[in-house]
Amino acid sequence: MTVTESASAAPVRRPAAAPAPAPARRLPSLRTVVVAAGAYLVAFVFLFPYLVMILTALRPQEELREATFLPSAFAWSNFTNFWTGGLVQNLGVTLQVAAGSTVLVLLVALPAAYYTARHDFRGRTAFLILVLITQMFQPTAMLVGIYREFYQFGLVDSVWALILVNGGFNLAFAVWILNAYFSSIPRELEEAAFIDGNGRFGALFRVTLPLAMPGVVTALIFTFIAAWNEFVVALTLTTTPANQPLTVALNSFIGQYQVDWQNLFAGSVIATIPVIILFALIERKVVGGLTAGSIK
Numbered sequence: 001m002t003v004t005e006s007a008s009a010a011p012v013r014r015p016a017a018a019p020a021p022a023p024a025r026r027l028p029s030l031r032t033v034v035v036a037a038g039a040y041l042v043a044f045v046f047l048f049p050y051l052v053m054i055l056t057a058l059r060p061q062e063e064l065r066e067a068t069f070l071p072s073a074f075a076w077s078n079f080t081n082f083w084t085g086g087l088v089q090n091l092g093v094t095l096q097v098a099a100g101s102t103v104l105v106l107l108v109a110l111p112a113a114y115y116t117a118r119h120d121f122r123g124r125t126a127f128l129i130l131v132l133i134t135q136m137f138q139p140t141a142m143l144v145g146i147y148r149e150f151y152q153f154g155l156v157d158s159v160w161a162l163i164l165v166n167g168g169f170n171l172a173f174a175v176w177i178l179n180a181y182f183s184s185i186p187r188e189l190e191e192a193a194f195i196d197g198n199g200r201f202g203a204l205f206r207v208t209l210p211l212a213m214p215g216v217v218t219a220l221i222f223t224f225i226a227a228w229n230e231f232v233v234a235l236t237l238t239t240t241p242a243n244q245p246l247t248v249a250l251n252s253f254i255g256q257y258q259v260d261w262q263n264l265f266a267g268s269v270i271a272t273i274p275v276i277i278l279f280a281l282i283e284r285k286v287v288g289g290l291t292a293g294s295i296k
Helices: 003-009 030-057 077-084 087-118 124-134 139-152 159-184 187-195 200-211 213-229 232-237 246-253 261-281 283-290
Strands: none
Touching: 030 261, 077 087, 077 261, 087 124, 087 159, 087 213, 087 246, 087 261, 124 159, 139 159, 139 232, 159 213, 159 232, 187 200, 200 213, 213 261, 232 246, 246 261
């Protein structure tokens, strides 16, 4: 091979192409700016009371009636008193009641909602209406009957009484939201699972429940929050301070002649943290569950 042939066989290096210019960043439209500003304003309106509650919890006793927004010094002892004052046990009772009520509601509502969504039996509409009617009754109007019933069964001043009451009064909402979500899932998906060799329970746990998870999460979070914040029934059914949930225990800071605002707000801040964390973790699925059935 000659020098000329080897030179012609060598690859020809082309100059590297110049990088494409970055697209010019477009400014947001006036409508986007207005909507964003309105959203931030609404968020501030809702979050401002929590900010005031946190600052009041950190304010020293002698500065409670001062007009300043920020305290001169942060009294962290208001939060440490929560752990040393015995309220941790009340927080544990609240967790037991909220978690137990949520599990009870899901165990009852899931089969009831699935059956009513997949079977058009006689009296189906009447059953759903009856379930909805039970949601109209408030626990406050039934306190005497509730207390007498649990007193006869020896369940007064126990966690089980609070779990049963909170589960019963949150069951109707869970049945309705899960029924709407199961109805929005095509039956053909379960029929395809039957062809693949799955039975009724196999199709339910492998196909239907994963698709209905946003609805399940929605029922879970609403039941958990309702049981977490319940006060009137817990105040009626519990008498021992150690068996009272946190909502009732915080009420002890409100006296006849004065209110212990620092410890009250410190306990309230701590009581809201678990719910905020839970809601932040599953917020996307909650939105999907609430919009179930709106788009066909």
